Structures are given as structure tokens and as C-alpha cells.
Amino acid sequence: MKKAMLFVAGFVALLWVSLSPSYETYAVQGSSQLEETTVKVATYNVAAGRGTDGAYNLERIATAIENTGADIIGLQEVDVHWGDRSNNDNMVALLAERLDMDYYFAPIYDFDPAGEGEPRRQFGVAVLSKYPITNAANREIARLSTQDPDPVPKPAPGFLEAQINVNGAEVAFYVTHLDYRADPIVREMQVADMEEIMAAHTYSILVGDMNARPDAPELQPLFQKYADAWNWSIEEDGYTYPAASPDRRIDYVFASPRIEVHSATKMSSQAADHLPVIAEVSLIEGSHSYNLEGTEWLVDHFIEHGDIQGTETSTLLHNHLRALNYYKEQEKNEKLVKHLQGMTVLLDYEKEKGNISNKAWEELSSDIGYFTEKWNQ
Incomplete structure (x- = not known):
């Protein structure tokens, strides 16, 4: 009654x-x-610049990114002066210069220099954007360190949040790289932490290597809350790993339901051990639904x-x-x-x-x- x-x-x-x-x-x-801008957003695990042949080749990565046509792309496994495996390069700065894009880097690991006077050794995630990044932060989520001999889950940096102005549409762009272990408990904690952070912004896009397939229970909160861009793909599967012979979908683009998704695709490339995923979306000036x-x-x-x-x-x-x-x-x-x-x-x-x-x-x-x-x- x-x-x-x-x-x-x-x-x-x-x-x-x-x-x-x-x-x-x-x-x-x-x-x-009001202007409505259609852009391509993407995610790409660049494997510290190493291709399926095991060789480091940053130009090959740059060409792959160029070929995606992405206006905004989130990158995982990015080295910044990390070591010999990537020539001690600042990968993201070099890619940004080569592609003429704005960038922000969010280290997961940030270690002292190998020698006096050398830059810090860092590894993490990044965003490259053809549109201005107006604000950015390296946010903490649960992590189980790969650099600690006896790790325990605890808050650690490496969840990238960037405010990007796309012709008057202010979009919150998030880049993540979730735990790779078979036990899903850390990924479950990470998803909960990400949701709490992303709740502050209602006009948002999340991209990343989730290290879990679409039916994984720990990912379901993301599927329930956000639009999985692959639903707009005409391709049969979204398999992205391993690049040489993909047999699983673990790389994703999610969007707030306020944002219109037009299409999604993946791109074949041997520049890294993952394939990039690209989605075409429309953003409305003023950040309207x-x-x-x-x-x-x-x-x-x-x-x-x-x-x-x-x-x-x-x-x-x-x-x-x-x-x-x-x-x-x-x-x-x-x-x-x-x-x-x-x-x-x-x-x-x-x-x-x-x-x-x-x-x-x-x-x-x-x-x-x-x-x-x-x-x-």
C-alpha cells in the first residue's frame, strides 16, 4: 500500500x-x-617496446600506434629509464615527440637511479593524446608487487586519471593494468578501488589490460556499470593476446553510458605481445549525455x-x-x-x-x- x-x-x-x-x-x-566530436580511443600493452621477436624497437611501436588512428590511447608496460631492455629510454616522452601528442605517465614502480646522477628508474602506464590534457593524477589501487620477495596486497600507484578537453567536452580518461596472477583476489580489490575513484566523474572512459577474460567474476562490476565498447564491434571475437596467435580477450575499452560508442576493432601487429583495441566514440561539448x-x-x-x-x-x-x-x-x-x-x-x-x-x-x-x-x- x-x-x-x-x-x-x-x-x-x-x-x-x-x-x-x-x-x-x-x-x-x-x-x-554545441560541437559533437567523434574520436578514436584505444588501449595498447606495449610490452616495454619488445615485439613478438623479442627485440626492442620503439619506432615499431610508434608506427603501430600511428596505424590505429587513435586520438587518445592508453599504454601499459611503459619503461622510463628502466634499464637495458629498453635502451634506458624514456619511452613515453619519445613516443609523444614522435607522434606529436600530449602525454602523462603514471609509474607503478619508481626506483632510485642505477648510478649517481642518472634519472630514476620507472615502469607503469601512460596516456598519449592529440587533445590537451588539462589535469592528471597517478591514483592508488591495490597491488601485489612483483619487485618484493614477500609481497602483500596494499595501495600503490599506477592507476592513471587524466582530464582531457576534446573541443569543449571534458572527459575523464583512465588507464589501468590489473594483476596477472591466476588468483583473482587482487584484481577483485583493484576493480573495487577503481570504481570508487571513477565515481567522481560521470563522463569517463576506462582502458587497459585487465588480465582477465570477459566472464571473469571480478570484472563483472565494470560490465554492469559501464558500456563495453566491444559490443559495437562487427568482429567475431576480441582476442588480443598473445599477439602472434590470439586466443583470449583481456584488453578492454569501457565508456560511461553517457558517451555514444559507434564501433570497436582490434589491429593486427607484431610490435608487442598484445594487440591494440580501438573504439570510435562521440563526445559532446559541455560533456552532455x-x-x-x-x-x-x-x-x-x-x-x-x-x-x-x-x-x-x-x-x-x-x-x-x-x-x-x-x-x-x-x-x-x-x-x-x-x-x-x-x-x-x-x-x-x-x-x-x-x-x-x-x-x-x-x-x-x-x-x-x-x-x-x-x-x-
Whole structure:
């Protein structure tokens, strides 16, 4: 009975805000002219520059990256002055210079120099981008060190977070390299840590070598929360390892459901022991959801993390979204705009009551303003 009363109350409130003449529509400055940019994002485990022949050849890696056509690419197993196996090169700086891309490096291991006056020895993950990296950080997740003779799982760096501005769309780009051991316990901890970090950003892409196949239980939280780009591939499998004769899929591109994925592919190459995975996505200036499903995901995300509180508030927002999806299917733009305006009133009202955080209000209002302009033309 309580649920039924709440449902009725929700629709009464929904009707009131939709018909209220006293709303002020949230406006997105110039939203009718917002730029939508299609980019290629990729992941590539470069095996410290060593190909399937075992030889170090950084130019071969650079050519492979070039051939992916990637605008933004996450790299794993990157050496920076690590040792003889990679010529003591700063691999990421050399690749960035060769490819004319911005970069950020996040070491997993950071050791003292081999000799006095020499640079520090580092190994980790990196991002290369044709678009400006506006901010970046090396975040900690659980790790079981390969350099410690008696390791225990503990927080350690090597989870890369970069804010990248793609023609006015600010996307959080994450690069990871998960534990390789057969026992999944460390990967399970790592996924939980990554989810906690990524929760701060709702317009995000995660790439990396997960060292686990798609059916691995420890990866399921990622599949449940984010869009696996390979679902948009026309290829039969996404096998990426070993490069000479791939028989498993362990390299992934995940995107927030707010971001439109168009396609995904892998590229044959012997430059490293993994194959690169490439996805084509669209990013909207202002970091807006590309469809109502993205906004619904955003609402659920804020509910999960306490930015939207109260069962009644959640019900009212979901009722609005159901109505919007219905009228979108019916192609009734006038009704769509009216309900979007009603949702703006609801967001303002619930924010005033303290049921919606400033962050949730800003992002949801921005989405609603974008769709209002889009369907009011």
C-alpha cells in the first residue's frame, strides 16, 4: 500500500510540475550549436617496446600506434629509464615527440637511479593524446608487487586519471593494468578501488589490460556499470593476446553510458605481445549525455552515491524519465519539451529541499537544458 501511495503521489507531482506555468527553463549557452566530436580511443600493452621477436624497437611501436588512428590511447608496460631492455629510454616522452601528442605517465614502480646522477628508474602506464590534457593524477589501487620477495596486497600507484578537453567536452580518461596472477583476489580489490575513484566523474572512459577474460567474476562490476565498447564491434571475437596467435580477450575499452560508442576493432601487429583495441566514440561539448538512457544512468549513479536522497525524489525523477522516453518514442517534441521543463522545476525544488546535491543538480540540469534546446528546434 505504501508503494502504491508513493507511485500515485509521484505521478500527481509529475503532472503538477509539467503543467505549472511558473517554470524557468535551464538554458545551455549556445547549445543548438554545441560541437559533437567523434574520436578514436584505444588501449595498447606495449610490452616495454619488445615485439613478438623479442627485440626492442620503439619506432615499431610508434608506427603501430600511428596505424590505429587513435586520438587518445592508453599504454601499459611503459619503461622510463628502466634499464637495458629498453635502451634506458624514456619511452613515453619519445613516443609523444614522435607522434606529436600530449602525454602523462603514471609509474607503478619508481626506483632510485642505477648510478649517481642518472634519472630514476620507472615502469607503469601512460596516456598519449592529440587533445590537451588539462589535469592528471597517478591514483592508488591495490597491488601485489612483483619487485618484493614477500609481497602483500596494499595501495600503490599506477592507476592513471587524466582530464582531457576534446573541443569543449571534458572527459575523464583512465588507464589501468590489473594483476596477472591466476588468483583473482587482487584484481577483485583493484576493480573495487577503481570504481570508487571513477565515481567522481560521470563522463569517463576506462582502458587497459585487465588480465582477465570477459566472464571473469571480478570484472563483472565494470560490465554492469559501464558500456563495453566491444559490443559495437562487427568482429567475431576480441582476442588480443598473445599477439602472434590470439586466443583470449583481456584488453578492454569501457565508456560511461553517457558517451555514444559507434564501433570497436582490434589491429593486427607484431610490435608487442598484445594487440591494440580501438573504439570510435562521440563526445559532446559541455560533456552532455547523448541520449535519455545516459541521463537515466546519471540519476541512478547519483542515487547510488548519495547525491540524490529520498525515495520520493528518486521516484519523481524516474517518472519523468519514463514519460520522456515514451514521448520520444512517439516523436512528440512538444510533449518532450514540456516534461523537460517540468523536470527542471523538480530539480530546482528538490535542490532547495536539500534532496539533491549541487553536483547532481548541475550535471542533470545541464543534460536537461541540452535536450530542451535539441528538441525545441
